[in-house]
Amino acid sequence: MTPRHWAVLLALLAAAAIGALGLRAGTAGSDAARRFFRHPTAAFAVGVLLFFVLIAVCAPLVAPYDPSAQLEIVQLQNRPPSWMHPLGTDLYSRDLLSRLVFGARVSLAVGTLAMLVAVSLGAVVGLLAGYFRRWMDGVLMRLVDVGLAVPRIFLLLIAVSLWSQLPLAILVLTIGLTGWFATSRLVRAEVLSRRELAYVDAARALGAPPARVILRHVLPNAVAPLIVSAALGIGSVMLLEASLSFLGIGVAPPTPSWGNMIADGKEQIATAPWTTLSPGLAIVLVVMALNAVGDALRDALDPRREAT
Amino acid sequence: MRAPTKPPPPSLIGLAALVALTACTRPSTCRGDYCGTLVFAAAGQPDILLPPVSVQGLARDVYQQIFLKLADIGPSMNTLGDHDFQPQLSQRWEWETPTRLVFHLDPRARWQDGPPVTAADVAFTFQAYTDSQVHAESRPLLGGIVSVTARDSLTAVFAYRERYPEMFYAAVYHMYILPRHLLDTVPRPRWATAAFGRVPVGDGPYRFVSWTPGQSVELGADSTFFLGRPHIRRLIWQFVGDQQAAITQLVAGQGDALEFLGPLDNLRRVQQVPQLATYPYKSSAYGYMLFNVAAPLFSDRAVRRALVLALDRDRMNQSVWAGQAKVPPGPMPQLWSVWDPAIRSLPYDTAAAARLLAQRGWRAVGGGGSARTRGGQKLAIELLVPTTSAVRRQYARLIQAQLLTVGVDVKLVEIEPNVMQDRLAKGNFEAAILSYQADPSPTAGVTQHWGRGAPGNFGHYANPAFQRALEAAGHGANRPEEAARAWREAFSILNDDAPAAWLYAPNLVAAVHRRVADVQVRPDSWWALVRTWRIPADRLIDRDRVER
Amino acid sequence: MTAWLVRRCAAAIAIVFAVVTLTFLLIHLAPGTPFVPSDERVLDPAVVDGLRRQFGLDRPLGVQYVRYVVALLHGDPGYSFSLRRPIGEVLATTVPNTLLLSGAALAIDFLLGAAIGLYQAARARHRADVVLGNATLFLYSVPTFWLGLVLVLVFGQHLAWFPVGGDRNPVLYPSLSLLGRLGDRAWHLALPALTLGLVGAGGTARFQRAALLEVAGQDFIRTARAKGLHERRIWLVHTLRNALLPLITLFGLALPFLLTGAVLIETVFSWPGMGKLAADAIFTRDYPVVTAAALLASVMVVLGSLVADVLYSVADPRIRLGKGGARA
Secondary structure, three states: OOHHHHHHHHHHHHHHHHHHHHHHHHOOOOHHHHHHHHOOOHHHHHHHHHHHHHHHHOHHHHOOOOOOOOOOOOOOOOOOOOOOOOOOEOOOOOEHHHHHHHHHHHHHHHHHHHHHHHHHHHHHHHHHHHHHOHHHHHHHHHHHHHHHHOOHHHHHHHHHOOOOOOOHHHHHHHHHHOOOHHHHHHHHHHHHHHHOOHHHHHHHHOOOOHHHHHHHHHHHHHHHHHHHHHHHHHHHHHHHHHHHHHHOOOOOOOOOOHHHHHHHHHHHOOOOOHHHHHHHHHHHHHHHHHHHHHHHHHHHHOOOOOOO | OOOOOOOOOOOHHHHHHHHHHHHOEOOOOOOOOOOOEEEEEEEOOOOOOOOOOOOOHHHHHHHOOOOOOOEEEOOOOOOOOOOOEEEOOEEEEEEEEOOEEEEEEOOOOEOOOOOEOOHHHHHHHHHHHHOOOOOOOOHHHHOOEEEEEEEEOOEEEEEEOOOOOOHHHHHHHOOOOOOHHHHOOOOHHHHHHOHHHHOOOOOOOEEEEEEEOOOEEEEEEOOOOOOOOOOOOEEEEEEEOOHHHHHHHHHOOOOOEEOOOOOHHHHHHHHOOOOEEEEEEEOOEEEEEEEOOOOOHHHOHHHHHHHHHOOOHHHHHHHHHOOOEEOOOOOOOOOOOOOOOOOOOOOOOHHHHHHHHHHOOOEEEOHHHOEEEEOOEEOEEEEEEEOOOHHHHHHHHHHHHHHHOOOOEEEEEEEOHHHHHHHHHHOOOOEEEEEEEOOOOHHHHHHHHHOOOOOOOOOOOOOHHHHHHHHHHHHOOOOHHHHHHHHHHHHHHHHHHOOEEEEEEEEEEEEEEOOOEOOOOOOOOHHHHHHHOEOOHHHOOHHHHOOO | OHHHHHHHHHHHHHHHHHHHHHHHHHHHHOOOOOOOOOOOOOOOHHHHHHHHHHOOOOOOHHHHHHHHHHHHHOOOOOEOOOOOOEHHHHHHHHHHHHHHHHHHHHHHHHHHHHHHHHHHHHOOOOHHHHHHHHHHHHHHHOOHHHHHHHHHHHHHHHOOOOOOOOOOOOOOHHHEOHHHHHHHHHHHHHHHHHHHHHHHHHHHHHHHHHHHHHHHOOHHHHHHHHOOOOHHHHHHHHHHHHOHHHHHHHHHHHOOHHHHOOHHHHHHOOOOOHHHHHHHHHHOOOHHHHHHHHHHHHHHHHHHHHHHHHHHHHHOOOOOOOOOOOOO
16 A cells, blocks of 8 residues: 555545534534534544545545455465555455445445435325325325335345346345335324424415425425434445345445455454454444434434433 | 464353253263264255255265165275175175176164165165156166066165166165155155155164254164164264354364365364364365356357466465365366376466457457457356355456456356256356266266256257267276276367366365264265264263263 | 224234235245255256146246145145245244244343443433443444354354354253253353344433433423432332333334344354244245245234234323324
8 A cells, every 4th residue: 555545545534524523613503503513422423424435435546456356366365454455355365445445335325325215215105194194094004014014134135036136226226115114104203293283284275285285394394303314224224235245145246345345254254354344343333423423413403302 | 384273271151151061961971982972063954864855965964874875885986897885785796697786685784663674675765766756866877777676585686778887886876775664655746845854764873863953963873783883972963054153163162073174264274273183085076167058159169268268277276275176177076087187178378368269359449458349249248156155256256357357257146056056957147157066976977967968968068079979988988998098088079169167176174073083084975984983982072971 | 992903903914914925926936946955056957847846836826826825824834845844843943942032132132221221311421321322332333243253253262151053052952951951052042142132232222311311301300309309219210110111112113023133143153043044945945934934024023013002002091092092
């Protein structure tokens, strides 16, 4: 790893730190932001997330090697961390730091996109069920019950078995399509509690079309729990992706993802533990940061809550 | 190799637990030469312990201790004629006519529930193995035998259609003799799920004791076994999730034996443990990358040859097996006597590979020649690998990188074995990495996979010249020099056509606890000789002394 | 109340039926064929075809479905293709194993989690709270199988404090006394239950802390304090009782996953349970086992939510089930 790469890494670290602190200072005017940053770990968590996102975006600049390049399949196989390879090499003599950095792209992307699918679908279903009630509510909620009746990983294994080789898009879609049930219940509850409010009633009485009522009056107030569940959702999708890779399904080789890096290294965990340690720690750090941000968001966006 | 380090001292908690547990056991009283408990670490679990219906290697490991064959193959693994075979269930045999073989059963042989083993059992077994409703895997291999009849209670007669070199081998190697009095009431279609397969009764050195589903199978020594009482009293197979867990069991001291350590790291882990001894043996397995000759890309012989030329197979073996494997000169394991370095095979030559590809119209594009196109189409292949084999997945990634250097884009498709089976059977693939556990007979093995129209010939390879050479090698084997020449010729033709790239024939290593003496690992079925192993009285450890 | 119960039961049956049908359809549509041995040897296709015909897999899908449902209604879930034994027999051994593991993990999860949550809430915003908060955050965010792999390596292999897998010692178990057998089972249960329990405890602690602090800030607590009641009494009697509701919610949510939520841990620790059975069945296309597992899992889920709703109505008098009450 050349000095240039170290310099880029440090620069990104600094940028993340400055970004987090700057965000805290810059939003000091907003009540919600002040509540957010009152959490002891909120700023640090934002910094961690910024760091990993920056690394993922600037991956080609940070990574000293091509993540799929098998450097020397005999001599450089399973080498422990060294100056040339700060995180070591794996079974196929690929540099782990490069794989981690490019893997960040895949893992974060899968997490975010699958979460978006799940949250959007859940929001739409929850809104429709909560607003229109009657038969639509009944049908949709029974569908949710069926979806919740099968444990997620079981459902995923079956869904994934329909493809003999899983394209990444299908993986993202399947994870998203199996994860919206709880969100829809959440949104429906929010909608139910607001649709009887006076101003919503008034809007309906004045003849506003349902779509307008939903979008202008009901949705904005249901957004807060949605944002929180989105933040937490990314974390749980990343853990799910790691679990699926452990079971043998997941992102296809040679594309690295943190999950399949752990799966690749699980057979050498006794003789070459660094192959699973770095991706594992990366996942833990990002998920911790996401959970911390989710907690802080929950307090920030809901003014009725007593600060905890 | 690093010097083995001392094992971690048993911790206080572990010790306390062990003391507490042993304090709660009945007093262990076994002493002397006939004690011992051997724990095999097994990845997976057996399907059914009824030989003709089982399709699993692990089940075979267990039931081969319970059932006997008419005669057993000798240590030389020679499958020709009958002089290298050793009596087992039969005491002796003779050729009444060139196509009639008569076995005289050992009168001491008894089923474990009492009745003696008779020739009627042998006839019954043959009918079961060749019954189309039983779906025995070895049914095609018994095609040369017309009938098996019982002349009297201890004489079984095998009648053949014609003479061929491996007729004796066909009669004895595949069939485990089954008890007619226990199985003839079970309708043949129900054999696949028969209750007998969960509580088998045999005539072998060990009897079935218990099977805790998902946990373990236990066998106990039959002290009245007519060929000699087994020294090791209990055999236990403990089921674990995968190979890695099996190695962990072994290294932690909870398992005593494992037949296949796998890639290098596992070997290193085991070598660091002083109480385990390693036993290398010639493996009966080999791995290869098969091309589907019927696929448009691979119908071109030159392209196939180019891909084989582009692979540095020695280097790949170094990486995966640390030199503990050889590149086979053809579709053969190290076990077969037909292994001959003089067979004409393709070398490692990327320049020649590039030339061949260019000749066939695949022009290199882009800087560095990392892609090739012909008429607007990119040179790309789809390579199937099963998700369950760590070794083959490793080869797949190495091959992917190596073929990239000559401009071939390899897309790895890691699929479940059941999907692999489907796609291979339907011919819906371009290339696949397969491995094959061969029987000792080259004739059967090669014919099954490379013979025209054979069930195992998934790549649809056919070449009349090869077919003729194969038949000459299989039938002219009565004169060894002629046979050797014929085999060399056949394999050379095969290699010229390059229907596959032969990847590895490993030296397998088994690990067995050091306290076990007289360990012999047979290459074709590793635990076949366990009944001759023993644990000397002065080396007994705690679990050996526990009586059931 | 009875009308509500009847309606819920009818809905439950419909849901289970829908789940089983969906699973049946999906697994039969999945590419690949059953009867392939796990040692990845490629079989003679004629043998595989013969087995498929023998088990009726060459019939049209609709016919297979009808036969399956009819058999199921007669109480016959069929034979497992890979294990070659009746599924009832298979489930009779694996289900108790998983319930044991999940039950033990749930106990560790709730006891530890509730205790940590209580301690954190009592010392809110002090140093102990912050440290424990980060610890629970870590536990909540770590991949369970990764934690399991590390624990097996450290405690099972290097330190040899616990066995590395299985649910009993096959060598000693048959000759142990009852006490010895219980001890052996407990010793094998310790590490996997601890792994699952720790990760769960992280989440429970956070949840419990938040719930307790929310209740603690409410008016009736302030009133009690103003009345001069002892601090500990306030905590234990008033706050805790009101914070029980979230625990019940969690319990109701966790109940269904007792059966299949432990797939990864069962794989890492070679624990012969339902989760591993179901996952293996999906990988080997063991159709009858997959549908049986789906049936079992969905029954657990609907039962669990039913039980949770009933407990809710008992614990919180403000909630009345059925007409005129808040809908869950």
